[in-house]
Amino acid sequence: MKIGSFGYLWRLIPRSASKEFKDKVLCEFQSYQAYETGYRCLASALGRPDKNPGQGELERIRRLIDRRGNPAGSLSIPDCLFAAAFVSITRPHRMVEIGTGSGFSSALLACAIHLQRPDARAPCVDTLDAHAEYFGESNLPVGFDISNLIPEFPGSVRVHAPRESDFVGTLAAKDELELAFIDGNHQHPLPLLDVLRIAPYVKGGGWVLLHDIRFGTIVETARKKGVPLPYEGLFGAEWLFDEWAWNKIDGGNIGAIQLPTKKKAILRSMGTLMNSPFEVCKESYRRLRDEVREAARFCAR
Numbered sequence: 002m003k004i005g006s007f008g009y010l011w012r013l014i015p016r017s018a019s020k021e022f023k024d025k026v027l028c029e030f031q032s033y034q035a036y037e038t039g040y041r042c043l044a045s046a047l048g049r050p051d052k053n054p055g056q057g058e059l060e061r062i063r064r065l066i067d068r069r070g071n072p073a074g075s076l077s078i079p080d081c082l083f084a085a086a087f088v089s090i091t092r093p094h095r096m097v098e099i100g101t102g103s104g105f106s107s108a109l110l111a112c113a114i115h116l117q118r119p120d121a122r123a124p125c126v127d128t129l130d131a132h133a134e135y136f137g138e139s140n141l142p143v144g145f146d147i148s149n150l151i152p153e154f155p156g157s158v159r160v161h162a163p164r165e166s167d168f169v170g171t172l173a174a175k176d177e178l179e180l181a182f183i184d185g186n187h188q189h190p191l192p193l194l195d196v197l198r199i200a201p202y203v204k205g206g207g208w209v210l211l212h213d214i215r216f217g218t219i220v221e222t223a224r225k226k227g228v229p230l231p232y233e234g235l236f237g238a239e240w241l242f243d244e245w246a247w248n249k250i251d252g253g254n255i256g257a258i259q260l261p262t263k264k265k266a267i268l269r270s271m272g273t274l275m276n277s278p279f280e281v282c283k284e285s286y287r288r289l290r291d292e293v294r295e296a297a298r299f300c301a302r
């Protein structure tokens with residue numbers, strides 16, 4: 002599919018704006034036992050090689066994971082360890098998350114922030130979801146598990162549902178966030194749309210965690226091996242991560258992308274993505290093209 006009218010948008014971006022140091026590092030957290038090794042890898046990739054896990058940090062994260070109600074569609078243990086270590090190293094004051102689900106990842110992020118900032122009282126995670134009901138059990142609201150997971154500070158997470166990424170502007174100020182997390186709809190081009198919509202509120206050089214960056218490949222590989230998984234593979238987050246032209250850290254099925262200092266440079270990496278097949282229904286193509294274009298324009302301002 003051709004997205005012709007995007008061409009002129011990135012011709013407006015000077016080439017110099019996209020020339021920054023680019024690096025891709027692999028830091029996987031295979032197991033609880035490998036937390037320290039993974040942490041050291043991540044700390045060094047983030048330019049903070051002296052940072053170490055806090056006292057009791059891993060045990061606290063492990064207790065939270067053990068308390069989780071329903072892990073379906075949520076972070077795996079390696080993903081949790083990557084996200085927790087990322088927060089521990091970068092010490093954001095607060096985060097915005099797209100894709101609440103049960104609220105497990107929201108609670109994990111809030112817990113990791115609290116471990117770094119135990120005296121902070123204000124809510125530190127704003128999470129939004131397109132649906133008011135939890136996908137795993139429709140009589141439960143999204144975020145239902147938060148009070149069970151972090152009973153000591155349930156008020157640290159605010160749930161906004163039903164909302165989509167166009168709502169982020171009401172949750173954060175321009176260039177405010179140091180770190181954000183995207184785990185909403187993985188159908189291409191929705192992860193791209195979410196990044197474009199959240200980027201104005203993340204400072205240049207800040208990071209965005211992306212979940213399911215190998216989801217499509219995992220499902221495809223299982224099918225080729227003759228052990229098909231009961232769901233379709235989606236490549237939205239995977240293509241976005243692979244096409245990202247700035248620093249990125251690969252944690253397996255979770256990754257982190259760093260925003261360029263001049264955010265309008267992001268538009269340069271959109272050409273290939275917008276020419277890749279959309280994974281949504283045909284009826285949504287036009288609306289999504291328009292929404293991506295509008296988000297790109299806003300990001301370039």
Ligand SMILES: C[S@@+](CC[C@H](N)C(=O)[O-])C[C@H]1O[C@@H](n2cnc3c(N)ncnc32)[C@H](O)[C@@H]1O
Binds near residue numbers: 135164
């Ligand atoms: C994989 S689940 C999130 C899991 C959660 N982050 C966790 O690890 O516990 C994806 C969630 O994204 C929501 N969602 C789907 N499309 C969305 C969109 N366009 N914007 C925001 N959320 C969306 C779904 O309702 C679902 O709850």
